[in-house]
Amino acid sequence: KTCIDFKPWSREPNYIFVFKGRGCYSMVGNRRMGKQNLSIGAGCDSLGTVEHELLHALGFWHEQSRSDRDDYVTIMWDRIKEGHEHNFNLHNETESSSLGVPYDYGSVMHYSKKAFSIGSKPTIVTKIPEFLDVIGQRMEFSDSDLLKLNRLYNCTTASIFLDSCQFEEPNICGMIQGDGGNAKWAHVQRVKDGPQTDYTNLGRCQGVGFFMHFSTATGTQGDNAFLESRLFHPKRRSQCLQFYHYNSGGVDDQLKIWVLIQKIRGGLQGSWELYHVTLNVSDKFRVVFEGVKGRKPSKGGLSLDDMNLSETKCPQYTWRIRDFTRLLATTPAGSKTYSPRFLSPDGYSFQIGLYINGLKDSPNKTAVYFHLTSGPKDNNLQWPCPWRQASMELMDQNPDIQHRMNNIKMVTTDPTMTFTDSMGNVEYLWDNPQKVGSLVTDAGGSKYYRGPGYGTSNYVTHDRLKSRSFIKGDDFLFNTSEILMKYDKSFKFQLHQ
Template identity: 65%
Template sequence: VHCINYTWLDIISLTTGNSIIGDQYRWPTTIPYYLEDSLEMNAKGVILKAFEQYRLKTCIDFTPWEGEKNYISVFKGGGCFSSVGNRRVGKQQLSIGSNCDRLGTVEHEFLHALGFWHEQSRADRDDYVNIMWDRIEPGKEHNFKTYDDTVSSALNVPYDYGSVMHYSKTAFNIASDPTIVTKIPQFMDVIGQRMEFSDSDLLKLNRLYNCTTSSTFVDSCNFEEENICGMIQGPGGNTKWEQLSSVSGGPQSDFTNQGQCKGKGFFMHFSTVSGKAGDRAHLESRFLYPKPGSQCLQFFLYNSGAADDLLNIWVREYDKVNPEGRMKLFKTISGGVMGSWELHHVNLDVRTKSRVIFEGVKGKLPSTGGLSLDDINLSSASCPQHIWRLRNITGLLATTPPGTKLYSPRFLSPAGYSFQDRPGYMATYFHLTSGPNDHSLKWPCPWQQATMLLLDQQSDIRRQMSMQRMVTTDPNKLSSDGKEYYWDNPRKVGSLVTEADGSSYYRGPGTGTSVFLSHSRLKSRKFIKGDDAFFLLSVDGERFTFGPNRQGHKSEGVNSSICQERGVHQTVHFRLHCADCEIWWRRNYGVGLFFRSWAWPLSSSERNFECFRIPKHFGQFHAPNLVGTVWSGPLPLPT
């Protein structure tokens, strides 16, 4: 275990503002990148995950470097830092150092590289925040300068407290008092977020690079408009889907607005109250043109009908051989949880122009309602493997005694490994548990990446600021006493756990972070809707390809003295108290995610460091959709 100071975000520059002025500082919309050998394995995964978000929400793409004159070379330096804009120096370095391997941090650093300064460096900064100069660490005052519109441009976008480029309230503070005080008090706990791009971040980036479309976004619909996003009543049915705001048998409101917006709140409904068995209706999307390969269809379904009512997910593909379209069934949904909006994912594989079709089919059993759809999203990406819904989460956090452990259902990863999850300050830890495939799996568990995503339930996937953290199993990692492999078979290195129903399994040691998400941020955005939260969970190792760095050069490194935002010298003052509850989430391969919740701040005692395990370095890899991991978290670590 190595204990180091928390790393703040850095830029390599002489001045700061918002976006750098001058076309010479722009990159092409497809940017060559290179991942150096010095990077930690999970950092590589997080970087590739950040690239996915750029592709989903902007026209910016990243491609492995193949000899282009100017490119971004990412290495492990003494913190997180980047130059601002395209410096046209050939190899332009960007550092993702220890404890920088978090999605929002990586997005932040690449926004610097794309030409953006910090939000609080805008010329109009003093209209929105007060800088407490007497609380700033001596010698760091220059980080709070503002620059006029001859140096940087705000791109005609209002000041954004929620920008991923904004300093936190305690940046460069001497003690625990804030150095930045927002003039609207409600934004004090908003500034400094490192979850995801804000809406304004995306607006500015898309304006700067003249983006009109994004690379992997395909479609989104919440059915608020009369044209229902261009969807049509398709041929082949003998009844119709209707655009409604409530149904007597349920739902009483849509999922998007939860009935809270007067004059809004629509969804599509297929009634099965009357008619005969086999009656059906087709709701078809407009023509879609996704990138060839895998796509993820996400939607919310409310079943107030009969247990044998069906929802079929079809795709009609058009090509020269099938000019009228060829139908392919991808999934049939029936039964399940009745009487609530449930989240569904369907993996598609579409290669050409197509339409997605939602086919409702009436069953034989009596019905008092039907099938309802809302908040549909389609993107060129792989779907999460599992959904864990936490119902009545505010009550759970308020009433669960400290030290209580709750367990999610067990799940299996595609490779056969088992894993689990839970919330709180939310902490997340990942554990392997014993499972039915242990005898045929490779041990110690090699390079399985677990992604834990708390879903921001915004209706449009491009506006979601979900919080996610990734953990990777390093087969070379040893236990604290050096006698065992940390990620070995839980039957060998774990402890026996017995459930209330008498079933038992082995739970291995875990790692993760105790600072996943604060309670205040949990209640922001749309993490909680209808008092429920969704964790999307995946474990994947198949997309890793290891090998020597094919470009064959090594990082020259960067002198840590260039760090302008505290670099490795940053201290985070933790006021720590174990407050709420512990919840385990385990699966059949033996993977468990452990969450411990903390209340912040509660006492005058402070932690001025973070401790985390550092996995061994590996060679270069290229994987277009890889997800990554995080190993950091203040002690105490789980036992």
């Protein structure tokens, strides 16, 4: 999203020293003092909180400290805990610049309404009441945060972004019909026996809403067409291609993705499906979508929309919850929904537990928990599970990844962490689920052990859930990955543009 990057410290005179201190805090700006502390302590394990502290290090004050803040919020000084008044100091225009960007209630740098409150009443009251529950988000950068950061550091390109295409313009983002096929991809708004709308707009806007379609309703077996991207020049060795695909064709029609080859087969699905394709390219390249007609009858074909390409790792798994609006309206507080079981690259089995309407004593917000589960490789694994970090990402389905505000919670499996079980025994939280878990049965009748959960009861409020495109086409998408960490209580890095 920006040109800012961080690299491991290699003896530069000024650097950031990240450590696990008491709480989340950072100095503001480069203090030119050599080692500069930045604490990511207990309770700081969400992406938005980490971004908040890094923005401090990059020179950002809190949003409610702007010189014009009194036009937008009222600070209730008599409700602030004694000794914390300095957190609400205002910085005049000689100390801080708004960089020509309007006040942003949705900034990741804004305090919440009850920050440092003595009781239950707000310490910050928004002049526009509708924004009272908006301030204080810790999901991700807002668009205004990014605009200010890019202006401050003169960013004209993003360090890991390659392309985003919703196929709205006639030039289809510079993509071309490739040589070698005997058919063509079409730029359309609907298909008679296929998608009736694109996925970007879902029919909400008249005169827009295009996607690409390869028809297999006519022609002969083996007919094919190539849709080629423009040339890309990667800086890293790992890329993630993300797109939505709607298959309304025959059961043996194929969509092939060239660079790293992947085939998507299957019959009528009747909905837009999200796909992630991992690429590992170091030289300049194109992405090629090849549609191939199969032998079986077809009334539709293969459709593509909302393509994004970035130099990042793809999520390992996506959990798609359908009919989410109904579930949100009917699921009682305290009722838990579990994802399928997933297997990490090194063999640990895990799943996500979701309280759609929160815990019984904490309703109207979604809670999320990470569980280890018994799996096929348990006998060959190290227990308690040491230093894996799992990310639980609620995906903002904005069609352009540069404008998404995903909600991400991280859980780290500290092998020394303990809990007390129902019998009063002290056990290791991340020990083998067959030892510390409960025997459960899934919807298919399979039995397995599920370990205790670890996460948060305040993952996302329902107001925030509805403020972005977290629910789209009545689907709720949850990405998850687990990685092996190199454990170190501290980490040093240098700003790199």
